[in-house]
Every structure is written in structure tokens, then in C-alpha cells.
Amino acid sequence: MKKHVVLYKKLSAPLMERLQAYAEVTLIEDPKSAGGVARLRDALPQADGLLGASLKLDAQLLDLAPQLKAVSSVSVGVDNYDIDDLTRRGILLSNTPDVLTETTADTGFALIMATARRVVELATMVRNGEWTQNIGPAHFGTDVHGKTLGIVGMGRIGEAVAQRGHFGFGMPVLYHSHSPKPAVEARFNAQYRSLDALLQEADFVCLTVPLTAETEGLIGAEQFARMRPETIFINIARGKVVDEQAMIHALQTGQIRAAGLDVFESEPLQTDSPLLQLDNVVATPHMGSATHETREAMARCAVENMISALSGERPKDLVNKEAWKHA
Ligand code: NAP
Numbered sequence: 001m002k003k004h005v006v007l008y009k010k011l012s013a014p015l016m017e018r019l020q021a022y023a024e025v026t027l028i029e030d031p032k033s034a035g036g037v038a039r040l041r042d043a044l045p046q047a048d049g050l051l052g053a054s055l056k057l058d059a060q061l062l063d064l065a066p067q068l069k070a071v072s073s074v075s076v077g078v079d080n081y082d083i084d085d086l087t088r089r090g091i092l093l094s095n096t097p098d099v100l101t102e103t104t105a106d107t108g109f110a111l112i113m114a115t116a117r118r119v120v121e122l123a124t125m126v127r128n129g130e131w132t133q134n135i136g137p138a139h140f141g142t143d144v145h146g147k148t149l150g151i152v153g154m155g156r157i158g159e160a161v162a163q164r165g166h167f168g169f170g171m172p173v174l175y176h177s178h179s180p181k182p183a184v185e186a187r188f189n190a191q192y193r194s195l196d197a198l199l200q201e202a203d204f205v206c207l208t209v210p211l212t213a214e215t216e217g218l219i220g221a222e223q224f225a226r227m228r229p230e231t232i233f234i235n236i237a238r239g240k241v242v243d244e245q246a247m248i249h250a251l252q253t254g255q256i257r258a259a260g261l262d263v264f265e266s267e268p269l270q271t272d273s274p275l276l277q278l279d280n281v282v283a284t285p286h287m288g289s290a291t292h293e294t295r296e297a298m299a300r301c302a303v304e305n306m307i308s309a310l311s312g313e314r315p316k317d318l319v320n321k322e323a324w325k326h327a
Pocket of ligand 1: 098211
């Protein structure tokens with residue numbers, strides 16, 4: 001008998017066809033709407049697999065799915081899941097690393113360029129018909145090339161940002177991670193720093209850590225106080241890694257120069273957020289991996305991980321390796 005997969009993210013036709021060769025599929029297009037939540041709750045008791053993204057999968061939902069064997073997330077970040085709880089329940093969790101690395105690093109660099117050169121602010125001025133004379137120092141930005149790039153979290157995406165900075169823009173690279181990374185140091189002439197030292201020295205501080213119990217609130221008032229008035233702060237990781245109120249204060253008071261933000265404490269960002277009143281903020285809608293090519297590649301990866309799990313094989317991108325031992 002075919003297994004049953006509850007899908008809470010729409011797939012392209014070829015991927016849907018591929019998944020349907022292995023499973024009966026129930027698609028719930030908007031699992032966060034009232035109707036979507038009800039349909040999800042109705043479908044969970046029959047689910048062997050769950051495939052989607054951006055949904056907090058809590059214990060109450062999991063309790064409704066007694067035969068669930070696999071969750072395939074269309075994301076690399078797994079902060080929406082209680083990994084220990086999934087492992088206890090014997091549910092395999094997989095994600096989609098690697099395929100989104102370069103695209104997300106591109107987004108990081110887009111934010112670096114946009115904030116430093118005030119691209120959004122000045123383009124808005126032109127669009128509004130306010131470009132009436134040659135611009136002067138009041139509208140000048142700051143250089144990116146040759147400035148010091150500080151990466152907090154030198155993993156896959158951090159490394160891809162460092163690559164762009166080092167080879168493309170001649171930027172000295174500093175980084176902070178759990179431990180030094182000799183291969184990265186050799187490749188980019190990068191230097192390891194404590195978090196405090198990096199925050200003091202870097203012109204651009206770029207966050208690429210996962211959201212975990214350890215990184216939640218990693219950057220707060222104390223950390224912004226260590227940065228300099230020239231510092232540009234970039235967050236392409238997760239909003240909750242940063243104390244947003246402390247960041248707003250740092251931006252409002254000139255403690256830091258600007259921020260390029262793809263992620264926020266609460267998403268979508270509230271339209272009355274003080275961040276949207278600040279010219280020195282470039283805010284994007286959690287679009288790190290959002291290109292046609294990369295989103296399709298992520299979905300393909302998630303489908304393949306699900307098919308493996310349903311076929312009794314170890315998914316390529318298994319997150320909770322412990323669960324496999326008991327599977
Ligand atoms: P990764 O390869 O696992 O890299 C994460 C790095 O963070 C690791 O090198 C790790 O260091 C470091 N790290 C973890 N905890 C740390 C801590 N407390 N202090 C310092 N460093 C720490 O993951 P990735 O593929 O690069 O993705 C990183 C994150 O980016 C994801 O988890 C996701 O939340 C976010 N992301 C956002 C978007 C977006 O749309 N904006 C898109 C994709 C991903 P060690 O290696 O030393 O342990």
C-alpha cells in the first residue's frame with residue numbers, strides 16, 4: 001500500500017509527479033490560515049510523511065500524527081522543529097543544505113552593497129522625482145571593496161559570503177565560529193576572532209549562524225555597543241539571533257551606520273516596525289534562497305529525502321542521525 005504524505009508547500013508539476021509515484025499526497029496550500037490549520041489537523045492522523053517549510057511543528061501537531069515516520073523540510077534551517085522530540089518519537093528529519101548556499105550568499109552580498117552604497121534609499125529618491133541636482137556628500141555611501149568583512153558562523157553560507165568578499169572585493173576576512181577553520185583560513189587568508197573582537201574590528205558584520213538555544217539573542221545591546229559608528233550589520237541568518245529592540249536603538253542613535261536585514265524576530269515584518277522608518281535600513285522579505293532555480297532545487301532535494309525515508313533508506317540530508325539508529 002502506498003504511503004501518505006502531507007505536503008504543505010506547493011511543488012512543481014514534475015516534482016509532484018515524482019512524489020506521487022511513491023505516495024498518496026494531500027496538499028495543504030496555506031497551513032497557517034484558519035482553514036489550512038483545520039485541513040492539516042484532519043490530514044495528520046493518516047500521515048507517514050510531512051513535507052514543507054515555514055511551519056512551526058509543535059508537539060500538539062505531532063501528537064495528531066501517530067504514524068509519522070519522516071519530516072522533510074524545504075529549508076536548511078531547522079529552528080521550526082524540536083529535534084530532540086522528533087528523535088524521541090523516531091521521526092526522521094531532513095533538510096536541504098548546499099543547494100541554497102550560493103544563492104543565500106548572493107543575498108548577503110546584495111544587502112552589503114545596498115546598505116553601503118545606499119542603493120534603495122537613492123533609487124527611491126530618483127523614483128519619487130527628487131533627483132533635481134547632482135548628489136553631494138549628504139547622499140554619498142561608503143566603499144565595500146577593501147573593507148574588513150566579519151562573518152559570524154563560518155559554515156556553508158558564511159564561507160560563500162567570504163569567497164565573494166575575498167576574491168571579488170579584496171576584503172580582509174575575519175570570522176567567528178565554534179572553532180577555527182584552517183582550510184577556510186588558507187583559502188581566504190581569513191583570521192579567527194572571538195565574537196567581541198570581530199564586532200570591534202569588522203566594517204561589515206554578517207550573521208550566518210543557525211538559530212539554536214545557544215545563538216538566540218546572540219547579538220544584543222552589549223554586542224551593538226562593541227561595534228563602531230561605521231559598522232554595517234547584515235543578518236541573513238534568523239531574526240531571533242538578534243535582539244531587535246537593541247538593534248533599532250543602535251541604528252536610531254548612530255551606534256552603527258546601517259543594517260541589511262533579510263530576517264526578523266517576527267515575520268512578515270509588521271508594517272509599523274520602527275525599522276521601516278529608518279533610511280539606514282534595507283529590509284528584504286526573507287528572500288535569501290528565493291530564486292526560481294534554487295527554490296526548485298530545494299524542493300527536489302526535499303522530495304528525494306522524503307522518497308528515501310518512505311523507501312526505508314537513510315535520507316541524504318538526515319538531520320537527527322540518532323533517529324536513524326532506531327528507525
Ligand atoms: P552551517 O553550514 O551549519 O553553518 C553554520 C555555522 O554557524 C557553523 O559553521 C557553526 O560553527 C556556526 N555556529 C553555530 N553556532 C554558533 C555559535 N553559537 N557561535 C558561533 N558560530 C556558531 O549552516 P548554513 O548552511 O551555512 O546555514 C546557516 C543558517 O543560515 C541556517 O541555519 C539558516 O537559519 C540561515 N539561512 C537563512 C536563509 C535566508 O533565507 N535568509 C537561507 C538559508 C539559510 P561550527 O562549524 O564551528 O560549529
